[in-house]
Amino acid sequence: MGRYVLRRLLQMVPVFLGTTFLIYAMVWAVPGDPFEGKCGERDCPESYVSAMRDRFNLDDPLLVQYGKYLLNLLQGDFGLTSSGLQVADRIAATFPVTLKLALVALVVEAVIGITAGVVSGLRNRGFLDSLVLVSTLFLISIPVFVTGYVVQLVFGLQLGWISPTVTSPTVGSLIVPGFVLASLSMAYVARLSRASISENRRADYVRTALAKGLPPRRVVGVHLLRNSLIPVITFLGTDLGAFLGGAIVTEGIFNVPGVGGLVFRSILTKDGAMVTGVVTVLVLVYLLMTLLVDLLYAVLDPRIRYD
């Protein structure tokens, strides 16, 4: 196990270098001068543009620029934005907010999705099964921004049950955006676990367990569920990564001051330092999440061993 983890960690190094280089190259090589439009309708003074090009090493060849960036990164220095803010500080301020939002969404997704999946998977072709199938199909076909606006409009503006935007990012106030963020994946989780459960329901080990006279609750809860959850866990794990990076729409609608909005605004204002910094962190999160998921397999199914 230890060796496996070490090997995986070492494999991350080239992946990390490759992805960050691609991001860096794409951010700084996008068409359009990064200082165009920075000074309103008129052009920026030359001295300002020169100073900024200096700060971001834009006059060096791309590889040298990237090398300098990486060297700073290894020392924990994410650099400054053009507004003079520490990129690291901004990440430290926004990341926990999005993490909270993503965890809320993950809990919603896992609890509701798995419950619905198990219930419908156990009663193949019953009323509950059809209900789950139809409602998940409905959820899958609506984009997140529609769900978000409808929830905000109906519950926030018309009924007044919730505040239309998030005033302070506490777990309680993030439940509604969390629901919206989770809605799509929730449907997938339900369908995934339903398929898995109904397939494993007829497996030999389930029949054996039932034949031994184990109570159905135990058969389903321990034997069946444990095996059936492997694809679901994979999905949930990568989904947490997706939530962290992809909360842009939800954060925008509910005004959550998280990473999604930060990346989005930085792209709009062509703040390359911020974009590369945040996306680098997101790459790391993705890599660690996939490792975590792989390790969880072994916990769920003892037959899977890494050595």
Next chain:
Amino acid sequence: MSRARLVPAALAVAVVAAGCGAAEEGPTGSNTEAGITIFNTEPENPLVPGNTTEVGGSRVLDPMFTGLVEYRSEDAQPANAMAESIETTDSKVFTVKIKQGWTFHDGTPVTAKSFVDAWNWTAYGPNATQGASFFSQIEGYDEVHPKDPDGADGPQEAPTPAVKEMSGLTVDGDHQFTITLSEPFSVFPVTVGYEVFAPLPEAFFEDREAFEANPIGNGPFKFVSRTVGTDIKLTRYDDYKGDDKPKFRDLTLKVYQSRESAYADLVSNNLDFMEELPPNALAGKKYETDLGDRVVQRETLNMQTIAFPFYQPPYDNVELRRAISMAINREEITQRIFEGTRKPADGWVHPLMKGYEPGQCGDYCSFDEAKAKEAFAKSGYTGEIVLLSNTDGGHQEWAEAVANSIKNTLGVEARFVPSTSFGEFRQKVNAHEMTGMYRAGWIADYPSIENWLTPLYRTGSSSNDGLYTNPAFDAKLAEADKAPSEEEAIGLYLEAERIMAPDMPVIPLWTQFTVGGKSDRLKVANLDPFRALDLESVEVA
């Protein structure tokens, strides 16, 4: 109040009510101890006036600084604020007396030196400020801000200037200084209301970083705290000496991720003011049902135009330009596409400017099918007409309508060609690579007729992107610049506009009404002509 904010205008505004403090009834029955929350976007620059030309930062700095003159919200005209008087006899040397007894928020006095030092600092090349070019008319600017030999993108550095101060600025005493320009410029006193001309306290020159974290101004509001990405809090400066004292205490500028989310807060009264509503609220006049009498609107200082690349045939053909202009049905497009929130333009100067004269464009700006066809026939051109625009600012709909209007009137193939991003579009405009006529727009830097002509149409000017040139027009502008008084200058600028009119260097399309909204809590909240909340007008119930 500082409302010297004309330049960029990108996004809009809003507010969350943070009612606090013991309610004390003012003389008019308003709560003078209340706090209000208004919409903001995250400032893109360090909070220093000379280095801020974008909206998010200006909304913070405007209330914190008071310059020599401030623009009145009723008519956008400059009125003395910190200046006691600005006098000149030749439009070249200006003597400025400033009011006594004013202090910065840290208690230090505002003196002539506070202005001169701040201006010198902003203009000094190595400080690399965004606002430096606004000082280029002052004598000695070239010495403190030398040109980069191979342009900003080149590897060579601009030489370090030998001097740090412009020779055109001299301090004559604690409360008086003299400005000498390199060329006479009669409109100069109007320009100094712009925020980059704000004074700076000693503390700034001692420790710039500390100042950026905790800016100290001389305006009606002082800085309290900032949570990056969330909000900036200001509070009333009780020792403020100006006439524009606010009628409420605390001002929170809340950062929104999107204008749509701010609008939701505005509708539910969580936000007190937003200057410009998002497109989803404007569509079908949805805001009228959502907000009712909470809608705030007024005509503001921006103009939409179509510019011609004079370097690209056939757009150098004057008859063709006139034909195109007369083929555009401005009236119908402003009603159909903008539901009346735009007003057809009849000249190149904005109607809110002092001295504005209607109808300067003459027949060329009115829709006339017969005359358009006649001019088109005279031009001898028969090929297609191309209209280019970026689409990321809601420009697609009207650009298509304009192309259709031209097509139907002239019976010629007219096509709208979209460009994805504003940055990419501007880059092509600057590099003179436009392949057809293109969308342009102007928001005044300062409220003067001059600003609607010189930068845009004078030969070689900074924003004359289409490379229009007319010696008679240039000569008239030069004459106006030298005029001894503003009134005479205005007359000459109007003459210049008339000289330019038959050339149709760009097509004026329309000026704008900005639609904003306020919460129930605000009894009064007005927009100023620069698309910002007029803080002085705000009264809280």
